[in-house]
Amino acid sequence: MAKNSANGEHQATKKPPPTPSPLRFSKFFQPNMRILVTGGAGFIGSHLVDKLMENEKNEVIVADNYFTGSKDNLKKWIGHPRFELIRHDVTEPLLVEVDQIYHLACPASPIFYKYNPVKTIKTNVIGTLNMLGLAKRVGARILLTSTSEVYGDPLVHPQPESYWGNVNPIGVRSCYDEGKRVAETLMFDYHRQHGIEIRIARIFNTYGPRMNIDDGRVVSNFIAQALRDEPLTVQLPGTQTRSFCYVSDMVDGLIRLMEGEHTGPINIGNPGEFTMIELAETVKELINPNIEIKMVENTPDDPRQRKPDITTAKELLGWEPKVKLRDGLPLMEEDFRLRLGVSKKE
Numbered sequence: 001m002a003k004n005s006a007n008g009e010h011q012a013t014k015k016p017p018p019t020p021s022p023l024r025f026s027k028f029f030q031p032n033m034r035i036l037v038t039g040g041a042g043f044i045g046s047h048l049v050d051k052l053m054e055n056e057k058n059e060v061i062v063a064d065n066y067f068t069g070s071k072d073n074l075k076k077w078i079g080h081p082r083f084e085l086i087r088h089d090v091t092e093p094l095l096v097e098v099d100q101i102y103h104l105a106c107p108a109s110p111i112f113y114k115y116n117p118v119k120t121i122k123t124n125v126i127g128t129l130n131m132l133g134l135a136k137r138v139g140a141r142i143l144l145t146s147t148s149e150v151y152g153d154p155l156v157h158p159q160p161e162s163y164w165g166n167v168n169p170i171g172v173r174s175c176y177d178e179g180k181r182v183a184e185t186l187m188f189d190y191h192r193q194h195g196i197e198i199r200i201a202r203i204f205n206t207y208g209p210r211m212n213i214d215d216g217r218v219v220s221n222f223i224a225q226a227l228r229d230e231p232l233t234v235q236l237p238g239t240q241t242r243s244f245c246y247v248s249d250m251v252d253g254l255i256r257l258m259e260g261e262h263t264g265p266i267n268i269g270n271p272g273e274f275t276m277i278e279l280a281e282t283v284k285e286l287i288n289p290n291i292e293i294k295m296v297e298n299t300p301d302d303p304r305q306r307k308p309d310i311t312t313a314k315e316l317l318g319w320e321p322k323v324k325l326r327d328g329l330p331l332m333e334e335d336f337r338l339r340l341g342v343s344k345k346e
């Protein structure tokens, strides 16, 4: 850290991050963009990888510990010369030379992030520290997938990025939402202290093909239940709301944020808001009209309402979602039918 000799006070360094290896400027070297995607074997990560691989200038490295992700999600890229897959836990340091880091690694379904809460915190805090250390060493730009859960059980509705949230710091969801809040803090501290180029996306409930069938999140639960002829389990009171974003819209928003000039945090989500009873009724109508809707117990600290204010994303990224819930659900149904082996009744 630079020292100011005039008054003896320590000041934040204005030093830019280190430049990439000289090899990258050699005329004999392919000027490809090398991109690390942590958590790339998961639901959103694997769709992001598909999109990044479409660009022939991109080389993609995925680092994943397969806690909630799977090699299956990436099978079409395994063996591709521009693709590498590493079994790696982000709570350990990673040495790779990359230009960009999409840092997604973290279990996202409440059932999975509550399963080993201490590990969830380590993943969010130590994992993000490790990825920021990597970004600092190689001069990479880093994007963190934060969450609408940083707003907790929001008292402001819809939620703009300026809202500081209403989070229980000692509850059963805190490992995830406080973990992500610390991850955001670390991102900004590395940015201010070391000049790291950061991007923060606050993702709101995202759904689509490749979600784990027994993932536990509401959309995947309802579709799997409808296809298995089981009652749709609406957790009480059923009037709580969520806003559901289709995964292709999400990936488009994340790439725009990474490529743009704004650090964020920026909300990326679909503002269409539904109660859980409305969601169950829609799934019933579209997929299985004979199914029963059953009210069941909820879990502690479940947010009562959630809807993104996406003014910032519209203005700064020129982004807004295109896929409506009624159009996205059938695309997910198709994928779940294939994986569950349940064909459509004529």
Ligand SMILES: NC(=O)c1ccc[n+]([C@@H]2O[C@H](COP(=O)([O-])OP(=O)(O)OC[C@H]3O[C@@H](n4cnc5c(N)ncnc54)[C@H](O)[C@@H]3O)[C@@H](O)[C@H]2O)c1
Residues within 6 Å of the ligand: 038, 039, 040, 041, 042, 043, 044, 045, 063, 064, 065, 066, 067, 068, 069, 070, 088, 089, 090, 091, 103, 104, 105, 106, 107, 108, 109, 123, 127, 145, 146, 147, 148, 202, 203, 204, 205, 206, 207
């Ligand atoms: N899907 C959503 O609705 C949503 C909403 C808000 C934020 N997010 C964030 O987006 C990211 C991706 O979410 P998703 O829905 O694809 O979840 P997911 O569970 O399908 O994917 C997470 C991936 O991270 C991997 N992972 C977990 N811990 C790891 C560790 N310690 N080291 C390496 N890999 C690890 C998992 O194996 C998995 O492949 C997460 O950071 C999540 O917090 C998702």
Ligand SMILES: O=C(O)[C@H]1O[C@H](OP(=O)(O)OP(=O)(O)OC[C@H]2O[C@@H](n3ccc(=O)[nH]c3=O)[C@H](O)[C@@H]2O)[C@H](O)[C@@H](O)[C@@H]1O
Residues within 6 Å of the ligand: 107, 108, 109, 110, 147, 148, 149, 203, 204, 205, 206, 216, 217, 218, 219, 221, 222, 233, 234, 235, 236, 240, 241, 242, 276, 298, 299, 302, 303
């Ligand atoms: O978007 C976000 O920011 C966060 O959203 C979700 O968290 P949550 O909204 O609690 O997701 P679900 O588990 O899908 O629950 C949504 C609602 O559906 C209800 N639910 C869930 C499951 C079910 O079978 N039935 C049901 O009614 C829950 O009570 C809750 O009110 C994700 O799982 C987090 O990873 C993510 O960060």
